[in-house]
Amino acid sequence: MRKKTIEDYAELVYDLQKEKEKVHTNDVAAALNINPASVTEIFQKLSEEGYINYEKYIGATLTEKGKRIAKKTRKRHDTLTKFLLLLGIDEKTADEDACEMEHILHKDTMDAVIKFVEVVNQCKVTPFWLERLKKYVQTGKLDKCPDELVKICIDHSKKTKLKN
Amino acid sequence: MRKKTIEDYAELVYDLQKEKEKVHTNDVAAALNINPASVTEIFQKLSEEGYINYEKYIGATLTEKGKRIAKKTRKRHDTLTKFLLLLGIDEKTADEDACEMEHILHKDTMDAVIKFVEVVNQCKVTPFWLERLKKYVQTGKLDKCPDELVKICIDHSKKTKLKN
DNA sequence: AATAATTTTTAGGTATGCCTAAATTGTATT
DNA sequence: AATACAATTTAGGCATACCTAAAAATTATT
Missing domain, CATH: 1.10.10.10 (Winged helix-like DNA-binding domain superfamily/Winged helix DNA-binding domain)
Known part of the structure; x- marks a missing residue:
């Protein structure tokens, strides 16, 4: 180690x-x-x-x-573990990798991970995209993206492009 | 270092x-x-x-x-960099953190990251949720989730719950 | 309270990944 | 081809993060 x-x-x-x-x-x-x-x-x-x-x-x-420093490190650790669990990693692996990552990531990266977890937690239910990814990670099966969801993404993308 | x-x-x-x-x-x-x-x-x-x-x-x-081993490591590095870029991290930071992460992550975690990047790349446009997260990471501003998107997630969640 | 058992520290050792200074080898110039 | 210069290696050193074995301190038992 x-x-x-x-x-x-x-x-x-x-x-x-x-x-x-x-x-x-x-x-x-x-x-x-x-x-x-x-x-x-x-x-x-x-x-x-x-x-x-x-x-x-x-x-x-x-x-x-x-x-x-202990509290800061523990918080990082917990957030990273949560993050990896969201991606579909198993508990043990998530914890071990969190323990490695907590020491090396730049503040910006850590902040992004914190925000990732925060955004997901804010949702009433686990977002579809995350469920889909998690399933893919855990089973290797990737569901098709529902057409209405693709439409929302494309519409949104057009809207933001127009703004710029 | x-x-x-x-x-x-x-x-x-x-x-x-x-x-x-x-x-x-x-x-x-x-x-x-x-x-x-x-x-x-x-x-x-x-x-x-x-x-x-x-x-x-x-x-x-x-x-x-x-x-x-070189090719394997380089591939990991590139995938991790892409992954961090997707989260809204800047190029330099993403590259440096990728260089650290490439040595420490378990295979399962690395595979999840690969799948994450793959899933996003498969999309015709950058998915809404990712745009939203990226903006939050880069500007601190978190857009509201459109109601129809929330609905899709909730409906889907109900459907999968019924199945189990 | 004396002695036995346990815990903790000290002293000294090893491997690693870097360093500097000096010696060696290779390359370029006349 | 001889010499000067540059690149590379060798030899020896240092700091760190661990180790083992033995010494010292603490705790438990009678």
């Missing part, structure tokens, strides 16, 4: 802190399947950089700075 | 080979803004692993194995 970033650790400590006040190196080690000794080093670094308050043998808590 | 992967190098050598038969360490070094000495090491590794034929001081060419 990819090397973990500060964001990964902040996000994880954030989650673990919901269960227990102080997060121990062992908790993180178990969650990420790495050696506790490695987490000690990581905690020392995160502490130096002001993301966590860390007392050895006692555990770590997020600082305000750490909480900020 | 992120550490480059074998896929990155294969893709790059593939592109450079269009200009000249043998790709020199310097060509890659210049393209990636890294030290030629580093490229020598990379070429040695790629050669050991069978992605390139490499003769020192002479240059490198892709093997069949290398060509295969």
Whole structure:
């Protein structure tokens, strides 16, 4: 697996802190399947950089700075997961890819994804086009687009062209 | 920037080979803004692993194995770029994010993206929903969904519900 | 409260992907 | 063909993100 970033650790400590006040190196080690000794080093670094308050043998808590980055990363993660689920990806794959994407996408791209999810959620029912795509992704079968829908798109396209 | 992967190098050598038969360490070094000495090491590794034929001081060419991975990666890259452009992301950002995403996405996710682009390309005109989303991404303005379109979605949703 | 068991840290090691400086090879010029 | 210049490789170094084994601190048991 990819090397973990500060964001990964902040996000994880954030989650673990919901269960227990102080997060121990062992908790993180178990969650990420790495050696506790490695987490000690990581905690020392995160502490130096002001993301966590860390007392050895006692555990770590997020600082305000750490909480900020953790929340931001978790929100990105959740939005990306939702986005991929909308496209018809299965839960596990969506979650894993979201975890990768959350670190690399430009703000503009992330914002577009947020808006994508927002627009779809605003709809009373799942939009036809999305159902159609999802079915295609999941079954390989692509339904024909209803004529009246094609008409709406063409009409709309003409209208906007006239404006310009 | 992120550490480059074998896929990155294969893709790059593939592109450079269009200009000249043998790709020199310097060509890659210049393209990636890294030290030629580093490229020598990379070429040695790629050669050991069978992605390139490499003769020192002479240059490198892709093997069949290398060509295969290069083409695959380039195709992914292009599809991802198109996908992001459809969402309203600008060219530079789309290209950069595509370059990151191409290495990390699961096959299922990549396939969904391919299908997304395919479905949109099949349309006679850019679908209304996509125009609407794109405008929202680029300007922040979200148009109202026409009533007849909402109706189509609701009707369709009822129909599919009945079937199940 | 002493000792055993567990958790955590320290110390030291490995692999990787980059670097610089120096040595080597190839190319161009006379 | 000899020499100068450019391109390339070799050798050695650095930082990072992990590791293992041993030492130290904490916690549990009697």
